[in-house]
Amino acid sequence: xxxxxxxxxxxxxxxxxxxxxxxxxxxxxxxxxxxxxxxxxxxxxxxxxxxxxxxxxxxxxxxxxxxxxxxxxxxxxxxxxxxxxxxxxxxxxxxxxxxxxxxxxxxxxxxxxxxxxxxxxxxxxxxxxxxxxxxxxxxxxxxxxxxxxxxxxxxxxxxxxxxxxxxxxxxxxxxxxxxxxxxxxxxxxxxxxxxxxxxxxxxxxxxxxxxxxxxxxxxxxxxxxxxxxxxxxxxxxxxxxxxxxxxxxxxxxxxxxxxxxxxxxxxxxxxxxxxxxxxxxxxxxxxxxxxxxxxxxxxxxxxxxxxxxxxxxxxxxxxxxxxxxxxxxxxxxxxxxxxxxxxxxxxxxxxxxxxxxxxxxxxxxxxxxxxxxxxxxxxxxxxxxxxxxxxxxxxxxxxxxxxxxxxxxxxxxxxxxxxxxxxxxxxxxxxxxxxxxxxxxxxxxxxxxxxxxxxxxxxxxxxxxxxxxxxxxxxxxxxxxxxxxxxxxxxxxxxxxxxxxxxxxxxxxxx
Numbered sequence: 001x002x003x004x005x006x007x008x009x010x011x012x013x014x015x016x017x018x019x020x021x022x023x024x025x026x027x028x029x030x031x032x033x034x035x036x037x038x039x040x041x042x043x044x045x046x047x048x049x050x051x052x053x054x055x056x057x058x059x060x061x062x063x064x065x066x067x068x069x070x071x072x073x074x075x076x077x078x079x080x081x082x083x084x085x086x087x088x089x090x091x092x093x094x095x096x097x098x099x100x101x102x103x104x105x106x107x108x109x110x111x112x113x114x115x116x117x118x119x120x121x122x123x124x125x126x127x128x129x130x131x132x133x134x135x136x137x138x139x140x141x142x143x144x145x146x147x148x149x150x151x152x153x154x155x156x157x158x159x160x161x162x163x164x165x166x167x168x169x170x171x172x173x174x175x176x177x178x179x180x181x182x183x184x185x186x187x188x189x190x191x192x193x194x195x196x197x198x199x200x201x202x203x204x205x206x207x208x209x210x211x212x213x214x215x216x217x218x219x220x221x222x223x224x225x226x227x228x229x230x231x232x233x234x235x236x237x238x239x240x241x242x243x244x245x246x247x248x249x250x251x252x253x254x255x256x257x258x259x260x261x262x263x264x265x266x267x268x269x270x271x272x273x274x275x276x277x278x279x280x281x282x283x284x285x286x287x288x289x290x291x292x293x294x295x296x297x298x299x300x301x302x303x304x305x306x307x308x309x310x311x312x313x314x315x316x317x318x319x320x321x322x323x324x325x326x327x328x329x330x331x332x333x334x335x336x337x338x339x340x341x342x343x344x345x346x347x348x349x350x351x352x353x354x355x356x357x358x359x360x361x362x363x364x365x366x367x368x369x370x371x372x373x374x375x376x377x378x379x380x381x382x383x384x385x386x387x388x389x390x391x392x393x394x395x396x397x398x399x400x401x402x403x404x405x406x407x408x409x410x411x412x413x414x415x416x417x418x419x420x421x422x423x424x425x426x427x428x429x430x431x432x433x434x435x436x437x438x439x440x441x442x443x444x445x446x447x448x449x450x451x452x453x454x455x456x457x458x459x460x461x462x463x464x465x466x467x468x469x470x471x472x473x474x475x476x477x478x479x480x481x482x483x484x485x486x487x488x489x490x491x492x493x494x495x496x497x498x499x500x501x502x503x504x505x506x507x508x509x510x511x
Contacts, residue, residue, distance in 0.1 A: 014237060014239045014240035014242075014243055015234040015235060015236055015237055015240040015434065016197055016198065016234060016235035016237055017197065017226060017229055017231045017233075017234060017235075018197060018198060018199070018200050018203075018231060018233035018234060018235055018435075019197060019229060019231060020178065020179045020200070020231075021143050021144055021146075021177070021178045021179055023229055023231070024143050024144075024178070024197075025144060026225070027196075027221050027222060027225045027226065027229070028042065028221065030222050030224075030225040031220070031221045031222040031225065034222060034224070034225075035222065039104075039105055040104075040105045040108050040109075042219070042220075043072065043075055043076060043079060043105050043109070044079055045219050045220055046076055046079075046171075046195050046217075046219040047076055047079030047080050047082075047083055048083065049193075049195070049217035049218065049219050050076070050080055050170060050193050050195075050217060051080055051083045051084060051087070052217070053193050053215060053217050054080075054084070054168070054193075055084075055087060058135060058166075060087070060088045060089050060090075062089070062090075062134040062135050063090050063092075063132065063133045063134050063135070064081075064084060064089050064090065064091045064092070064133060064134070064135050064136075064137065065091075065092050065093075065094065065130055065132075065133035065135070065136045065137070065165070066078075066080060066081045066091060066092070066093050066094070066136075066137040066139060067093075067094045067096065067122075067130070067136060067137070067138055067139065067140055067156065067160060068093060068094065068095050068096065068106075068139045068140065069095075069096055069098075069100055069139065069140040069141055069153070069174070070095065070096070070097070070098075070100050070101065070102045070103070070106055071100055071102075071103050071106060071141065071142065071144075072103050072105055072106065072142060073139050073140065073141055073142035073170060073171060073174070074095065074096075074106050074139055074140065075103060075105040075106035075108070075109045075110075076139050076142075076170050076171065077093070077137060077139025077170060078093065078106065078109035078110055078112070078113055078139075079109050079112075080137060080139070080170065081093045081113060081117055082109070082112055082113050082116070082117065085113075085116070085117055091117055091118075092117070092118045092119075092120070092133065093113070093117055093118065093119045093120070094119075094120050094121070094122050094129075094130075095110075095119060095120070095121050095122065096121075096122045096140055096152060096153060096156050097121050097122060097123050097152070098151055098152045098153050099151070122152065122156055123152065124152070124155075125152070125155040125156055125158075125159050127159075129159050130159060130160060130163045130165065131163055131164075131165075133163075133165055134165055134166065135165055135166045135167075135168060136160055136163060136165045136166070136167050136168070137168050137169075137170060138160060138167060138168065138169040138170060138173060138174050138187045138189060139169075139170040139174075140153060140156065140157070140174035140175075140187070141153070141172075141174040141175065142170075142171050142172060143171060143172045143178040143199060145174075145175065145176075145177055145178075146177065148175070148182070148183050148184030148185070149174070149175045149184055149185050149186075150184070150185075153174070153175075153185070154184065154185040157174060157175055157185040157186065157187050158185055160187055161187065161188045166190050166191075167187060167188065167189045167190050167191075167212075168189060168190065168191045168192070168193065169187055169189040169191070169192040169193070169211075170193060171192075171193065171194055171195050172192060172194065172199055172201070172211075173186055173187040173188070173189045173192055173210045173211055174186070174187045175187055175210075176201055176207060176210050176211065177201065178199040178200060178201055179199070179200045179201065180201075180400055181206075181397075181398040181399070181400045181401075182201065182207070182210075186210045187210065188209055188210055188212070189210060189211060189212045190212040190213065191212050191213050191214070191215065192211045192212060192213075192214040192215070193214075193215050193217055194214055194215065194216050194217070195217060195219045195221075196216070196217075196218060196219050196221045196226075197216065197226075197235075198214060198216060198235055199211075200233055202214045203235075203423040203425075203435045204399035204400070204403075204423075205399060205421065205422065206398060206399045207399075208422075232431050232432050232433060233432075233433050233434075233435070234432065234433070234434045234435070235434075235435050235437060236426075236434050236435065236436050236437050236438075236471060236474075236475055237437060238437075238475075238508075238509065240471075241471065241472055241475045241476075241509055242509055242510070244464070244468050244471065244472055245472070245506075245509055245510050246462070246463075246464070253286075254286035254287055255286055255287070256286060257284060257285060257286030257287075257462050258285050258286050258287070258328045258329065258458070258460075258461030258462040258463060259286060259287045259288075259289070259326060259327050259328050259461060260280055260285055260287070260288050260289070260327060260328065260329050260330070260331065260457050260458055260460075260461035261288075261289050261290075261291060261310075261321075261324055261327040261329075261330050261331070262276055262277055262280060262288060262289070262290045262291065262307075262330075262331045262332075262334075262454065262457060263290075263291040263318055263321060263330065263331070263332040263333075263336070263345075263349065264276050264277070264290065264291075264292070264331070264332070264333065264334040264335050264336060264450075264453075265290075265292045265293065265296045265299075265300070265318075265334070265335045265336070266293055266296075266316060266317040266318065266335055266336060266337035266339075266342075267293065267295050267296075267315075267316035267317065267337075269334075269335030269336075269337065270292070270295075270296045270299045270300070270335060271335065271447065272334035272335030272360070272447065272450040273290065273292060273296065273299075273300060273334055273335050273450075274299070274300065274303045274304055275334070275447050275450040275451050275454065275495050275496060275499070276331060276334040276450045276451065276453045276454035276457070277290050277300065277303075277304045277307050277454060278303075278304055278451075278454065278496070278499050279450075279451040279452070279453070279454030279455045279458070279498075279499050279502070280331065280454035280455065280457050280458035280461075281304070281306050281307065281454075281458065282455070282458070282499050282502040282503070283454070283455050283457075283458025283459050283462070283473075283502075284458065284459075284462060284506075285457075285458035285461055285462060286461075286462070287308070288306070288307045288308065288458070289307065289308045289309070289310055289327070290304070290307045290308070290309055290310070291309075291310045291311075291312060291318065291321055292309060292310070292311065292312065292318075293311075293312045293314055293315060293316050293317050293318060294311050294312060294313075294314065294315045294316075295315050295316050297309055297311050314341065317336070317337045317339050317341070317342050318336055318337070318341075318342050318345050319341040319342065319344070319345045320344075320345045320348055321345065321348065321349050321352075323352070324349065324352050324354050325352075327354065327461070328460075328461045328462075328463070329354070329355055329356070329357070329457055329460035329461035330349065330354050330355070330356040330357070330457070331356065331357040331359070331453050331454060331456070331457030332346065332349060332356060332357070332358055332359070332362045333357075333358055333359035333360035333361055333362030333363060333453060334359060334360050334361075334449075334450040334453050334454075335360070335361070335450070336360060336361035336362055337361055338361050338364055338365055342361070342365070343365045343368075343369070346362055346365050346366075346372075347372065347375070350372060350375040350376060350377065351375065353377045354377055355377055355378070355379040355380055355381075355460060355466060356376075356377055356380045356381070357380070357381045357382075357383065357453055357456045357457045357460060358376070358380055358381070358382045358383070359382075359383045359384075359449060359450070359452075359453040360388075360449065360450070360453070363382060363383075363384050363388045363391070363392065364388065364391060366392065367388070367391035367392045373412060373413055376413050376415055378414045378415070379414075379415065379416075379465075379466040380413070380415040380416070380466070381415065381416045381418060381456055381460065381466055381469060381470050382409075382413070382415055382416070382417050382418065383418045383420060383449065383452060383453060383456065384417075384418075384419060384420070385419075385420045385421065385449060386402075386419065386420075386421060389402075389405075389406070389417075389419050392409065393405040393406075393408075393409055402419075403425065403427075403433065406419055406425060406427045406433070407427050407431055407433065409427075410427040410428055410429050410431075411429045411430075411431065413429075414429045415429065415466070416428060416429075416466045416467060416469075416470045418456075418470050418474060420449060420452070422439065422441075423435045423436055423437070423439075424436040424439065424474050424478070426467075426470045426471060426474060428467055434470075434471060436474045436475055436478055437475070437478075438474075438475055438476075438477075438478025438479040438481070438482055439477070439478030439479075439481050439482065440478075440481055440482055440485050440490065441490060442481060442484070442485050442489075442490045442491070442492075442493040443478070443481040443493065443498070445493060445494060445495060446495065447494070447495030447496070448477075448481075448495045448498060450495065451477065451495050451496075451498050451499055452473060452474070452477045455473045455476065455477055455502075456469050456470065456473040459472055459473050472509075475509075476502065476505050476506065476509060477498065479505040479508065479509070480498045480499075480501035480502055480504075480505040481493065481498055481501075483501050483504055483505055483508070484497050484498070484501045
């Protein structure tokens with residue numbers, strides 16, 4: 001079955017598109033031409049959006065230093081300086097004079113503040129240049145940067161990074177490239193205020209030390225351009241997920257909501273099986289059967305009485321499943337172990353060609369038998385964490401290369417590849433990638449991946465497409481973590497807490 005038949009594009013308009021650097025410039029130009037609006041007025045709109053964000057977080061007791069380049073990002077910095085001064089902040093401006101020609105809008109904003117705000121030009125950098133300020137606003141380079149910075153710009157950035165000040169970047173940290181791997185000198189911001197949309201670079205672990213916590217502000221760019229822009233990267237939103245949740249009929253019965261088989265657990269690892277089973281049931285699934293080794297029978301019957309149990313011939317681990325014909329989806333992997341007979345049992349299940357959620361030890365078995373990749377049923381969902389993904393595809397030099405490997409594997413397997421982590425990425429065979437917007441560091445604890453496997457299995461069994469199952473499941477999984485942390489803090493979450501939070505998360509999505 002073609003995965004394209006299992007998915008749909010109707011929700012794309014509800015996800016945030018991630019533009020590349022060229023598209024960002026084109027969107028600005030299109031907005032200026034078709035709104036119409038003068039470019040300096042669009043810049044003013046961006047400055048006001050930044051200042052609205054800034055003033056809700058930092059009061060006028062702070063001394064603000066703003067470091068500007070001479071391009072349009074520097075023009076933003078000058079506009080921000082004027083607006084903050086008007087609001088009673090103490091502001092000093094530095095302009096870095098290097099080899100970048102002044103833009104017209106930079107020159108206009110410089111003229112507007114001349115004689116009103118303390119401005120110094122930077123032609124050389126001395127130690128401690130920025131130390132007397134509590135907050136530094138970085139407005140040297142924007143998203144159009146295409147090469148590593150050097151010279152006076154590099155020395156300025158190095159000086160910015162050595163200060164104890166809170167560092168806030170305008171649109172993107174100077175030195176960071178929006179859509180490719182960056183090297184050299186880059187501002188290490190504590191906060192980045194991105195105009196209109198996130199930048200792809202913000203979503204990778206390698207750039208967290210530069211972007212810090214990023215925030216998106218609307219500057220009114222053309223909705224028509226954004227609607228028509230062709231992109232392959234998206235940021236998942238609550239609005240987009242809301243549209244995918246199915247409603248139930250008054251006369252539905254349990255058979256209408258899917259029948260799933262979960263193959264999980266081995267001696268000493270039945271906890272993973274229990275977590276996945278409970279999560280599958282909390283997904284709204286109608287019927288769940290759990291295939292366990294003989295030693296796990298009493299455990300699963302006691303811990304998850306809502307599930308039916310199938311018992312393997314082996315005492316301690318999975319070896320064989322006779323038939324999966326009666327199930328609408330299969331989940332396999334949590335706590336499974338990697339015994340030789342377990343690997344043989346996985347091959348047997350793959351040969352029965354039913355869409356599957358494949359995780360944990362099932363992925364580790366696949367990584368040692370790459371010839372099995374072609375046996376993975378179309379429409380399956382694979383959920384590796386980064387180390388498991390590396391075993392599947394080999395090492396990568398940077399996160400952008402890792403993303404390309406993820407796209408390639410999705411195309412090769414005709415499957416959905418979910419690489420777990422902060423901003424979990426979901427790749428489709430057609431080359432689209434969705435970055436999740438929920439979740440937090442409290443979820444970095446054992447068992448949370450097993451919970452996700454069960455949740456995805458339950459959604460897939462209910463008739464959601466593979467793509468929608470991944471999008472809804474990953475979003476809801478992270479949202480459950482966010483809701484839990486909001487009430488209780490970061491330090492004590494355990495995996496089963498996520499399952500207990502599912503009902504509240506579903507209410508928020510459906511509400």
